Amino acid sequence: MALPEHSPELKFAVLAADVVLFTIDEEILKVRVIQVNRPPYYDHMVGLPGGLLLPHENAEESARRHLKEKAGIQSDEIYLEQLYTFSKVDRDKRGRVVAVAYHAFIPWEKLSDAEKEPSNSWWVPVVALDNLAYDHDEMLALAVERLRSRAHYTTLMSKLMPAEFTLTELEKAYEVVLAKDLDKRNFRKKLLKLNVLTELPRKRTGGKFRPAQLYTFTSSDVISIEVL
Amino acid sequence: MALPEHSPELKFAVLAADVVLFTIDEEILKVRVIQVNRPPYYDHMVGLPGGLLLPHENAEESARRHLKEKAGIQSDEIYLEQLYTFSKVDRDKRGRVVAVAYHAFIPWEKLSDAEKEPSNSWWVPVVALDNLAYDHDEMLALAVERLRSRAHYTTLMSKLMPAEFTLTELEKAYEVVLAKDLDKRNFRKKLLKLNVLTELPRKRTGGKFRPAQLYTFTSSDVISIEVL
DNA sequence: GCAAAAGTGTTGTTATTACACCCATGG
DNA sequence: CCATGGGTGTAATAACAACACTTTTGC
Numbered sequence A, B: 001m002a003l004p005e006h007s008p009e010l011k012f013a014v015l016a017a018d019v020v021l022f023t024i025d026e027e028i029l030k031v032r033v034i035q036v037n038r039p040p041y042y043d044h045m046v047g048l049p050g051g052l053l054l055p056h057e058n059a060e061e062s063a064r065r066h067l068k069e070k071a072g073i074q075s076d077e078i079y080l081e082q083l084y085t086f087s088k089v090d091r092d093k094r095g096r097v098v099a100v101a102y103h104a105f106i107p108w109e110k111l112s113d114a115e116k117e118p119s120n121s122w123w124v125p126v127v128a129l130d131n132l133a134y135d136h137d138e139m140l141a142l143a144v145e146r147l148r149s150r151a152h153y154t155t156l157m158s159k160l161m162p163a164e165f166t167l168t169e170l171e172k173a174y175e176v177v178l179a180k181d182l183d184k185r186n187f188r189k190k191l192l193k194l195n196v197l198t199e200l201p202r203k204r205t206g207g208k209f210r211p212a213q214l215y216t217f218t219s220s221d222v223i224s225i226e227v228l
Numbered sequence C: 001g002c003a004a005a006a007g008t009g010t011t012g013t014t015a016t017t018a019c020a021c022c023c024a025t026g027g
Numbered sequence D: 001c002c003a004t005g006g007g008t009g010t011a012a013t014a015a016c017a018a019c020a021c022t023t024t025t026g027c
Helices: A059-071 A136-153 A156-160 A167-178 A184-194 B059-071 B136-153 B156-160 B167-178 B184-194
Strands: A014-025 A028-038 A041-047 A050-052 A079-086 A097-105 A121-125 A197-204 A212-217 B014-025 B028-038 B041-047 B050-052 B079-086 B097-105 B121-125 B197-204 B212-217
Touching: A014 A059, A014 A136, A014 A156, A014 A167, A028 A059, A028 A167, A050 A059, A050 A097, A059 A079, A059 A097, A079 A136, A079 B079, A097 A136, A097 A156, A097 B097, A136 A156, A136 A167, A156 A167, A167 A184, A167 A212, A184 A197, B014 B059, B014 B136, B014 B156, B014 B167, B028 B059, B028 B167, B050 B059, B050 B097, B059 B079, B059 B097, B079 B136, B097 B136, B097 B156, B136 B156, B136 B167, B156 B167, B167 B184, B167 B212, B184 B197
Parallel strands: A014 A097, B014 B097
Antiparallel strands: A014 A028, A014 A050, A028 A041, A028 A121, A079 A097, A197 A212, B014 B028, B014 B050, B028 B041, B028 B121, B079 B097, B197 B212
């Protein structure tokens, strides 16, 4: 593969990294979007954060940098998974751009105040998004689909949860992502049997009602749940 | 995302498409490999088929072209799925190459005689492969893992089967891919209940023994099997 | 003592596993 | 008639779905 020397005419494309960054706030699945003020989208166009790779960067590093520079997300604790590479010839009207798309996850509780407040970039409920710039509608749809699918058979949800949470909070997060109600008793039985949660020696107090047992994910890795 | 004008210095990388093409022959999972005679691998190095994108191609088109040109696989019936994009800065010693990897599938029966016989390119059992050029060991490992995983919850195996097959043949194919024995009765019960197979009005005769019922996959699409 | 969320078990149904024998055919 | 692969059923176990009441707390 690849020619011995890369003749300039083979460097016809630029590489970009785009990110679909998810969080859950107020029991709503939200995505970070930015203003796109570039040809052919002058103003009032909304898109996903992303941008070109620099020569010393790999795609994931570039995705992280653009999250910081364009989406104002300074946290280094963003969890990223590669989603898909979009290489259609005319996906960007301005020239050939091949985009490596990532989906990314951050618990709302880990965001700074500045990262929660809107500025050049802001959080929007997934259901409220369409008519994004470029092919970002397609990216978003793929990201949501992949998130749902991976929520079923991995512990990816751990990347949307704070360090400590109650089972009810975890259930609500699953319900938000899967967009359907779950049965409280069956949910608890199943999650506890999976052996991925550790019971903490404390409860969430200060609420008006009965204190709830706190849990944490035992491993910080996203692991596959054995289905077969 | 992306600058209004793509300055030449941002076109620092070339794009490649690499393919892990699988087939099953003699109850062995095999992959198509080629000779790599490029710096720094002069001769005797084996790698996966692939190569650079041309300006008018998207990544999948390029993958198909390189399969034809370098791997001698003329068939247009190759089924391709995007696997992963490798963008590490130094993955190719000769310069910056970002590779979009695909895994691909073709039933042995659909190959022409020329495509079965070795020439510049040939079929090798997966288990016999290591020390491939570039980062192709990693690509292959990822492709095998993805194939196994998708064999569990999709009908991807249909892309490794001929148009008509017996249940024993299908079971053997699963056993080869999953690298474990399956129970004949349970396998049949499960697959028939999934409702993805159509019983054909004929049997495989000409064998020495009792003729076996022939089936086909009802849909040519690879569909997800409902697990949850 | 009441409002609200936390927590807990049982039952019916469905899927999964393990396992062994008869059938149809060609030679 | 025999060798070989084709084809089938049952019972025990495990997973899943549906469903309602008691407990603990703050006020």
